[in-house]
Amino acid sequence: xxxxxxxxxxxxxxxxxxxxxxxxxxxxxxxxxxxxxxxxxxxxxxxxxxxxxxxxxxxxxxxxxxxxxxxxxxxxxxxxxxxxxxxxxxxxxxxxxxxxxxxxxxxxxxxxxxxxxxxxxxx
Amino acid sequence: xxxxxxxxxxxxxxxxxxxxxxxxxxxxxxxxxxxxxxxxxxxxxxxxxxxxxxxxxxxxxxxxxxxxxxxxxxxxxxxxxxxxxxxxxxxxxxxxxxxxxxxxxxxxxxxxxxxxxxxxxxxxxxxxxxxxxxxxxxxxxxxxxxxxxxxxxxxxxxxxxxxxxxxxxxxxxxxxxxxxxxxxxxxxxxxxxxxxxxxxxxxxxxxxxxxxxxxxxxxxxxxxxxxxxxxxxxxxxxxxxxxxxxxxxxxxxxxxxxxxxxxxxxxxxxxxxxxxxxxxxxxxxxxxxxxxxxxxxxxxxxxxxxxxxxxxxxxxxxxxxxxxxxxxxxxxxxxxxxxxxxxxxxxxxxxxxxxxxxxxxxxxxxxxxxxxxxxxxxxxxxxxxxxxxxxxxxxxxxxxxxxxxxxxxxxxxxxxxxxxxxxxxxxxxxxxxxxxxxxxxxxxxxxxxxxxxxxxxxxxxxxxxxxxxxxxxxxxxxxxxxxxxxxxxxxxxxxxxxxxxxxxxxxxxxxxxxxxxxxxxxxxxxxxxxxxxxxxxxxxxxxxxxxxxxxxxxxxxxxxxxxxxxxxxx
Numbered sequence: 001x002x003x004x005x006x007x008x009x010x011x012x013x014x015x016x017x018x019x020x021x022x023x024x025x026x027x028x029x030x031x032x033x034x035x036x037x038x039x040x041x042x043x044x045x046x047x048x049x050x051x052x053x054x055x056x057x058x059x060x061x062x063x064x065x066x067x068x069x070x071x072x073x074x075x076x077x078x079x080x081x082x083x084x085x086x087x088x089x090x091x092x093x094x095x096x097x098x099x100x101x102x103x104x105x106x107x108x109x110x111x112x113x114x115x116x117x118x119x120x121x122x123x
Numbered sequence: 124x125x126x127x128x129x130x131x132x133x134x135x136x137x138x139x140x141x142x143x144x145x146x147x148x149x150x151x152x153x154x155x156x157x158x159x160x161x162x163x164x165x166x167x168x169x170x171x172x173x174x175x176x177x178x179x180x181x182x183x184x185x186x187x188x189x190x191x192x193x194x195x196x197x198x199x200x201x202x203x204x205x206x207x208x209x210x211x212x213x214x215x216x217x218x219x220x221x222x223x224x225x226x227x228x229x230x231x232x233x234x235x236x237x238x239x240x241x242x243x244x245x246x247x248x249x250x251x252x253x254x255x256x257x258x259x260x261x262x263x264x265x266x267x268x269x270x271x272x273x274x275x276x277x278x279x280x281x282x283x284x285x286x287x288x289x290x291x292x293x294x295x296x297x298x299x300x301x302x303x304x305x306x307x308x309x310x311x312x313x314x315x316x317x318x319x320x321x322x323x324x325x326x327x328x329x330x331x332x333x334x335x336x337x338x339x340x341x342x343x344x345x346x347x348x349x350x351x352x353x354x355x356x357x358x359x360x361x362x363x364x365x366x367x368x369x370x371x372x373x374x375x376x377x378x379x380x381x382x383x384x385x386x387x388x389x390x391x392x393x394x395x396x397x398x399x400x401x402x403x404x405x406x407x408x409x410x411x412x413x414x415x416x417x418x419x420x421x422x423x424x425x426x427x428x429x430x431x432x433x434x435x436x437x438x439x440x441x442x443x444x445x446x447x448x449x450x451x452x453x454x455x456x457x458x459x460x461x462x463x464x465x466x467x468x469x470x471x472x473x474x475x476x477x478x479x480x481x482x483x484x485x486x487x488x489x490x491x492x493x494x495x496x497x498x499x500x501x502x503x504x505x506x507x508x509x510x511x512x513x514x515x516x517x518x519x520x521x522x523x524x525x526x527x528x529x530x531x532x533x534x535x536x537x538x539x540x541x542x543x544x545x546x547x548x549x550x551x552x553x554x555x556x557x558x559x560x561x562x563x564x565x566x567x568x569x570x571x572x573x574x575x576x577x578x579x580x581x582x583x584x585x586x587x588x589x590x591x592x593x594x595x596x597x598x599x600x601x602x603x604x605x606x607x608x609x610x611x612x613x614x615x616x617x618x619x620x621x622x623x624x625x626x627x628x629x630x631x632x633x634x635x636x637x638x639x640x641x642x643x644x645x646x647x648x649x650x651x652x653x654x655x656x657x658x659x660x661x662x663x664x665x666x667x668x669x670x671x672x673x674x675x676x677x678x679x680x681x682x683x684x685x686x687x688x689x690x691x692x693x
Binding site for chain 1: 420687690
C-alpha cells in the first residue's frame with residue numbers, strides 16, 4: 001500500500017461529507033461547509049498529487065478509472081474559478097465537479113469491494 | 124443607436140397596453156405616430172375657455188382631457204395614490220422647524236412611517252408642503268387632481284411656477300401656468316390660443332426623463348470634486364438614449380411599473396421583463412435584444428441569488444456608500460430657495476446595504492425620524508406628538524416662536540444649555556415624553572440631562588435604491604473580488620448614524636455615517652465574512668494551486684488509467 005493512501009481515503013471522504021449541503025440541484029455550497037470543503041479539499045489535492053506520482057504497485061482498471069474521474073472533477077472546478085465561463089454556466093461546471101467526484105468515489109468503493117471479494121475468493 | 128433602441132423597445136409596450144382597446148367610447152388615432160393635441164381648454168363645468176375677450180374662467184385639467192380620454196381611470200394608479208402598497212418606497216417627510224420635527228409619513232402601509240392622522244396634518248398644510256411633488260389623482264395625499272401635463276408635456280414645463288400656484292391654493296390653475304397657457308398673474312396667454320379657442324400641446328405618452336425628474340432627482344448633499352452631483356439622469360440607460368418610461372411603463376390606468384423583482388402588477392400582466400434581472404437575464408426568449416446579457420465571469424453564481432443587481436451596479440460609486448443625499452421630494456429640489464445647506468433636514472443616506480423583501484442584499488436609502496414622542500406607559504402605546512400640539516408648550520416654556528434649534532443654539536455659548544432646556548421642556552409635558560433623534564428616544568433624567576432609551580419609533584426607515592445604474596466598468600467587483608472581500612474595503616455599509624440634533628452629554632461624538640462593525644448585527648455572519656476577507660488576498664495563489672494540482676493529477680491518473688487498460692488486456 002502506498003504510504004499516502006492512508007491519508008487519501010479519509011480526506012476524500014471528509015471532502016465528500018462537507019459537500020453534502022451543496023448536493024441538491026441548483027443549490028450552492030456555502031458557509032462553513034464550504035470553508036471546510038475548501039480546506040480539506042486543498043489538502044486532498046496535494047495528497048492526491050503525491051499519491052498518483054507514487055502509486056501503489058498496481059491500480060486496477062476500475063480504481064484507475066475512479067481516480068481519473070476524481071481528477072477530472074478537480075479540473076472542472078478550475079474552469080469557473082479562472083473565469084472562463086459566465087456565472088450562470090459556472091453553476092453547471094460546479095455541478096459537474098461535484099458529480100464527477102461523487103461518481104469517482106462511488107466507483108472507488110465498488111472497486112474496493114470487488115477487490116476484497118476477489119482476494120476473499122482467492123483465499 | 125437611438126433607432127435600434129426604439130426598435131427593440133417596441134416589443135415592450137405590448138406588456139401593458141392593449142388591455143385598453145376593448146372600450147370603444149374613447150378616440151384612438153390608430154397610428155403609431157404621436158397624436159398632435161390641438162385642443163380646447165375647458166373649465167370645471169366643461170365650458171370651452173375662449174381665447175379672447177373678458178373672462179374669469181379657470182381651466183380644469185379633468186374637463187379639458189375628458190372629451191377624449193377616460194380621465195377617471197387616468198387619475199388612479201401609483202401616482203394617484205392607488206394600487207398595491209408593495210415594498211417600501213420613498214416616504215414623505217414632515218419637516219417642522221418650530222419643533223425640530225422631521226418625521227417620515229405616508230398613506231401607504233410601509234414599516235416605520237406615521238400616518239397623516241397621527242401627525243394631525245390637514246389638507247392645506249399637505250398641499251403647501253407636499254403638493255408641488257404630488258402628481259395628483261383620485262387618492263392624492265394632498266387632495267389635488269391629477270396634473271397630466273407634468274408627465275406628458277414635452278419641453279418646457281415651469282415647475283417653479285407650478286409650485287408657487289399650488290402653495291397659493293390655486294392647484295387647478297397651476298399646470299396651465301406651468302405650461303405657459305396662463306401667465307404668472309393667472310391670466311390667459313392669448314398668443315397661445317388660435318381663433319377657434321384651441322391651443323397646441325406637445326403631449327406624449329413618454330415626454331422624456333425631464334418630466335419625471337421634476338420629482339425624482341437624487342443628488343449628494345455635499346458637492347465636491349470627488350462627489351460630483353449625480354442624479355437618476357446619470358443612469359447608463361438614459362445615457363444610452365432610453366427614457367424612464369421605457370422601463371416604468373403603464374397602461375391608461377397608470378399603474379406605473381416599479382421594476383422590483385417579483386413585482387405583482389395590478390393588471391395581472393407579468394412585468395418581470397421590466398426588472399433588471401428580467402430584462403438582462405431573461406429565462407427563455409429575450410424581451411429586449413439590445414440589453415446585454417452579462418457574463419459575470421468568475422463570480423461564484425450564488426452572488427446573483429444572494430444580492431440584487433443594484434448592489435453592484437447602482438448608487439454611489441465605491442467609497443461613497445453611506446453618502447448623505449438630497450431628494451427632490453424631501454428637499455424641494457427644483458424650487459429656488461436661499462441658504463441651502465448640506466445638513467438640511469431630513470438626513471437621507473444612500474447605499475446602505477440591507478436585506479430586501481426577497482431576502483437579498485440590496486442598497487437602500489436610510490433616514491432617521493426626529494421629533495417628539497409620548498413614551499409608552501401602563502396602558503398606552505408610544506406615539507408621535509404632532510408638531511401642532513407642541514406649538515403652545517414650546518412657546519410657553521422655551522419661548523420658541525421660530526426655529527427651535529436656532530433658538531436654543533443662539534441662546535448660549537454653553538453647549539450643555541441646549542440639553543438642559545429640552546430636558547426642562549420634557550419635564551413640563553403633561554404625559555411622559557421623549558425627544559427622538561440619532562436613533563434613540565431621549566428621556567429626561569435627574570440633573571436636567573437627557574438619557575437615551577430605546578424605542579421602536581426611533582428606528583430608521585429605509586427603501587430600496589435603484590438609480591443611477593453606473594457603467595459596467597464602474598460596478599462593484601470590476602476591480603476584482605476584493606472590492607468587497609478585503610479587510611481594507613469599506614463595504615458593506617450596514618447602518619447610517621445620524622448626529623443628534625443638539626449636543627448630548629450622554630452621546631459620544633457620533634460621526635454622520637459610520638461603517639458599522641458587522642459583528643453588532645444579526646443579519647450578517649460576521650466571523651464568516653471576516654474569515655473570507657482574510658482569505659481573499661490569497662485567491663490568486665489558490666487559482667495557481669488548483670490549476671497546477673488539477674493538471675498534475677489529470678495527467679498522472681490518465682497515465683495510470685491507460686496503463687491499467689493496457690495491462691489488463693486479455
